Amino acid sequence: MILPPEDAALFYRAWWPLLAWVNDQRQIVPSFSPDRPISIATAHPVRLALWADDRLREQFLVERGSALASAERELIASWKHRVGGHFVVFKHLRSHSIFMNNNVFGVVGIYSPLAELVRTVPAYVDAFLLPFGDRIITDGILTSPGVQLSFGAGMRRIFEKQYAEARDQAQIRTSLRPTPGRRAVTSRAPTRKQPARPRQSTILGAWRITDTELWDRDALDLVEEAFVRFGAEQLGELAMIALRADLDYRLGTNDGKPSVEFSFEGDDDGDPCSGRGSATLGDDDVLRGRLYIHRGDDSAFEARRKTAARPKSRRHKRGGG
Numbered sequence: 001m002i003l004p005p006e007d008a009a010l011f012y013r014a015w016w017p018l019l020a021w022v023n024d025q026r027q028i029v030p031s032f033s034p035d036r037p038i039s040i041a042t043a044h045p046v047r048l049a050l051w052a053d054d055r056l057r058e059q060f061l062v063e064r065g066s067a068l069a070s071a072e073r074e075l076i077a078s079w080k081h082r083v084g085g086h087f088v089v090f091k092h093l094r095s096h097s098i099f100m101n102n103n104v105f106g107v108v109g110i111y112s113p114l115a116e117l118v119r120t121v122p123a124y125v126d127a128f129l130l131p132f133g134d135r136i137i138t139d140g141i142l143t144s145p146g147v148q149l150s151f152g153a154g155m156r157r158i159f160e161k162q163y164a165e166a167r168d169q170a171q172i173r174t175s176l177r178p179t180p181g182r183r184a185v186t187s188r189a190p191t192r193k194q195p196a197r198p199r200q201s202t203i204l205g206a207w208r209i210t211d212t213e214l215w216d217r218d219a220l221d222l223v224e225e226a227f228v229r230f231g232a233e234q235l236g237e238l239a240m241i242a243l244r245a246d247l248d249y250r251l252g253t254n255d256g257k258p259s260v261e262f263s264f265e266g267d268d269d270g271d272p273c274s275g276r277g278s279a280t281l282g283d284d285d286v287l288r289g290r291l292y293i294h295r296g297d298d299s300a301f302e303a304r305r306k307t308a309a310r311p312k313s314r315r316h317k318r319g320g321g
Contacts, residue, residue: 001092001093001094001095001096001097001108001109001113001114001115002108002109002110002111002112002113003108003109003110003111003132003135003137007132007133008110008111010071010072010075011075011110011132011137012037012110013068013069013072014068014072014075014076015139015140016034016035016036016037016038017034017064017068018050018057018060018076019034019038019043019046019047019050020032020033020034021034021060021063021064022046022049022050022056022060023046025056025059026046026049026056028045028046028049029042029045029046040140040141043140043141044141044143047128047139047141051082051084051128051139054080057076057079057080058080060076061073061076061077075132078130078131078132078176078177079130079131081131081176081177081178082128082129082130082131082176083103083105083128083129083176084126084127084128084129085101085126085127085233086101086124086125086126086233086234086235087099087100087101087105087124087125087126087127087129088100088101088122088123088124088125088159089114089118089121089122089123089124089125089142090121090122090159090163091121091122091163092113092114092115092118092121093106095108096108096136096174097109097113097114097115097118098163098172099127099129100159100162100163101233101234102234103166103171103173104162104163104166104167104171104172104173105129105136105172105173105174106136106172106173106174107129107136107137107138108135108136108137109137109138110137110138110140114138114142117142118142122151122155122156122159124144124248125142125143125144126142126143126144127139127141127142127143128141129176130176131175131176131177133175134174134175134177135174135175136173136174136175136176150263150265150274151263152263152275152276152292154261154263154276154278155248155250155261155262155263155276157261158250158252158261159250161252162250202258202281203230203251203258203259203260203281203287204230204231205229205230205305205306206227206228206229206305206306207227207228207229207230207287207303207304207305207306208225208226208227208303208304208305208306209226209227209228209240209301209302209303210226210302210303210304211301211302212291212299212300212301212302213299213300213301214297214299215240215241215299219241220240220241222241222242223239223241223242223244224239225239226239226240226241227239227240227303227306228247228287228303229247230247230249230251230260230262234248234249234250235247235248235249236248236249236262238264238266241268242268242269243266243267243268243269243273243293244266244267244268245264245265245266245267245273245274245275246264246265246266247262247263247264248262248263248264249261249262249263250262254280255280257280257281257282257283258280258281259278259279259280259281260278260279260289261276261277261278262276262277262278263275263276263277264276264277268293273293273294273296274293274294275291275292275293275294275296276291276292276294277289277290277291277292277301278290279301279303285304285305286302286303286304287302287303287304287305288300288301288302288303289301
């Protein structure tokens with residue numbers, strides 16, 4: 001689950017000089033030597049600047065590439081095929097750790113196994129995955145995206161299904177090398193003919209929660225119009241009564257109809273609140289499902305597609321600086 005020592009040393013012979021040069025260009029933190037390790041706290045803001053502007057990596061190769069060995073130049077050049085963003089670290093295997101977004105990746109550690117960095121799985125992280133020859137590594141830093149979700153049984157089943165499908169169809173990506181004629185990162189196209197899947201856009205967007213078993217319309221709209229929104233990158237929002245939460249979801253099918261399962265975490269009139277839910281889109285374009293509030297109520301609900309822009313939300317203030 002880690003690189004051989006000589007490969008790990010190669011990574012850092014390329015990585016430290018690149019970060020030091022980027023910092024010299026942008027003056028992000030006090031200058032540091034490219035010949036010795038730096039702390040994560042020092043490296044983190046510099047690597048964010050690097051990955052935000054790929055021209056920095058390219059310019060480094062132009063200006064300093066001749067001072068590097070060919071293996072280091074080739075490694076840095078390959079990082080144009082990196083993949084960054086939000087991932088679920090699903091499980092740790094003997095050969096690699098499983099990172100998932102819309103794709104499933106097998107990722108190895110550099111000097112330390114990733115199981116030592118992410119001890120409890122599944123876990124939600126921000127990361128940059130880098131090619132290292134025919135393997136995938138991170139850039140050495142994993143961070144929390146700010147809101148750490150707790151995954152219930154429903155979400156774990158969704159993750160397991162995505163992983164099992166990728167495994168069974170040989171779609172777990174263990175390399176970021178681009179395939180000739182294809183982009184470096186592709187959707188999980190099936191290797192054999194599959195039944196037609198519903199368009200994901202049938203559920204994406206904002207939905208007005210109109211009816212529930214437990215609460216009438218006045219209660220639902222106590223703070224703002226009750227709604228659930230399924231946005232980009234499998235993230236969204238939920239608001240009803242005095243509850244306001246961030247949402248993580250996965251799309252699927254239920255008896256051939258578009259469906260969604262989700263978990264949420266936020267606050268209810270200032271108190272921490274979390275839960276889960278699921279829903280299926282009917283032929284009448286009504287989303288019907290059930291919400292479960294952790295250690296609280298559960299209720300069936302119906303939601304109808306919002307045609308107008310959602311009113312500006314009024315988020316509850318969270319504690320902390």
